[in-house]
Amino acid sequence: MEAEQLGVALRERVIFVLVRPLQSGNVGAAARAMKNMGLRRLAVVAPPAFDVDRARWMAPGAAEILDQAHYVSSVAEAVAGCHYVVATTARGRHDRWPAHTPATFAARVFGDLGPGAGGAPVGHETAHTAVLFGPEDRGLDNDELLHAHALLHIPTDVHASLNLSQAALLVGAALFAEAQQRGYVPRADGEGRRGGPARGAPPGATQARPVVNAGELDPLVNEWMTTLELGTYFRGHEPVLVMNTLRRILERAGLEPGEVMVLRGMLRKMRWKMNHP
Numbered sequence: 001m002e003a004e005q006l007g008v009a010l011r012e013r014v015i016f017v018l019v020r021p022l023q024s025g026n027v028g029a030a031a032r033a034m035k036n037m038g039l040r041r042l043a044v045v046a047p048p049a050f051d052v053d054r055a056r057w058m059a060p061g062a063a064e065i066l067d068q069a070h071y072v073s074s075v076a077e078a079v080a081g082c083h084y085v086v087a088t089t090a091r092g093r094h095d096r097w098p099a100h101t102p103a104t105f106a107a108r109v110f111g112d113l114g115p116g117a118g119g120a121p122v123g124h125e126t127a128h129t130a131v132l133f134g135p136e137d138r139g140l141d142n143d144e145l146l147h148a149h150a151l152l153h154i155p156t157d158v159h160a161s162l163n164l165s166q167a168a169l170l171v172g173a174a175l176f177a178e179a180q181q182r183g184y185v186p187r188a189d190g191e192g193r194r195g196g197p198a199r200g201a202p203p204g205a206t207q208a209r210p211v212v213n214a215g216e217l218d219p220l221v222n223e224w225m226t227t228l229e230l231g232t233y234f235r236g237h238e239p240v241l242v243m244n245t246l247r248r249i250l251e252r253a254g255l256e257p258g259e260v261m262v263l264r265g266m267l268r269k270m271r272w273k274m275n276h277p
Contacts, residue, residue: 002183003183003184006110006179006182006183007038007179007184009109009110009179010037010038010039010040010176011038011039011040012040012041013109013128013129014039014041014129014130014131015041015042015043015078015079015082015128015129015131016030016034016039016041016042016043016130016131016133016168016171017042017043017044017045017075017078017079017130017132018030018042018043018044018045018047018164018168019045019046019075019078019132019134019135020045020047020048020134020135021044021047021135021136022047022136022137023136023164024047024049024050024051024052024054024055025054025055025057025058026058026163026164026165027047027055027058027066028055028056028057028058028059028066029058029163029165029168030133030164030165030168030169031055031059031063031066031069032058032059032060032061032062033165033168033169035059035062035065037169037172037173037176038172038176038179038184038186039172039175039176040065040068042066042068042069043069043070043071043078043130044069045072045073045074045075045077045078046073046074047071050071052066075132075144075147078130079132079147081128082128082129083128083129084108084109084128084130084149084150085130085132085147085148085149086100086105086129086130086131086132086148086149086150086152087131087132087134087140087144087145087147087150087151087152088132088133088134088139088140088151088152088153088167088171089134089140089145089151089152089153097150097151098149098150098151099150099151099152099153100151100152100153101153101154101174102152102154102174102175103174105131105150105152105171105175106174106175106177106179109129110175110178110182131152131171132144132147132148133167133168135164136163136164152171154167154170154171210256211254211255212255212256212257212260214247216260217250219260219264220255220260221246221247221250223263223267223268224246224263225246226267226271227267227270227271227274228242230271230274230275231274
């Protein structure tokens with residue numbers, strides 16, 4: 001399966017459905033978790049008191065997932081058109097309901113989309129998959145579970161109490177890991193936080209950093225010495241020894257040109273404050 005197809009499967013073929021979430025912040029945090037794991041499709045079912053501003057505050061860089069989410073009144077509306085639905089649960093059940101862990105669920109999602117399915121394209125069988133997450137206090141009702149083909153249980157230790165957004169992150173991480181194992185390469189130029197590039201380092205070898213040479217440190221050293229003099233530091237220290245020590249420290253730091261400019265700006269601001277108390 002092509003790497004781009006795997007990316008499409010993550011972004012467009014898997015839907016996280018938050019059923020009656022009680023906390024708007026958890027909706028935002030779940031959207032943030034989805035964005036980190038390459039997921040984009042979100043549905044929110046009958047939230048009792050939804051505060052979009054609170055949700056946005058908890059979803060830095062992921063507001064578009066909230067903006068494009070489907071806000072519906074029932075689980076039936078949320079999963080309409082989905083071919084496979086799983087329901088997350090922390091409770092054991094006595095009947096023989098098919099069950100997944102996040103890892104086996106992720107393998108199921110991508111298993112029918114790859115070469116093992118005879119070259120089936122994206123859109124085959126489990127392409128439109130929904131994951132149901134119940135409300136924070138008691139989980140999904142039995143009527144809501146009737147829409148699911150299988151359960152999804154996140155293994156935990158004795159405590160067995162996950163926040164809604166934590167559960168969304170763990171399921172999303174399993175899907176993301178499975179996609180990577182099958183050849184998906186995260187986009188190096190992916191969408192980052194608003195106002196800046198993506199934070200995550202692209203896969204592959206680390207590129208060499210542009211480090212300033214010793215001569216290019218002179219303006220910074222001079223700024224530093226001037227600031228120390230203004231602060232009366234040299235009343236008990238020999239300026240030449242201080243300058244040599246400072247230069248050795250800065251050379252070992254391996255500063256980039258932009259970092260030199262930042263430090264010089266800090267020192268200028270300090271001197272201005274000293275002169276204008």
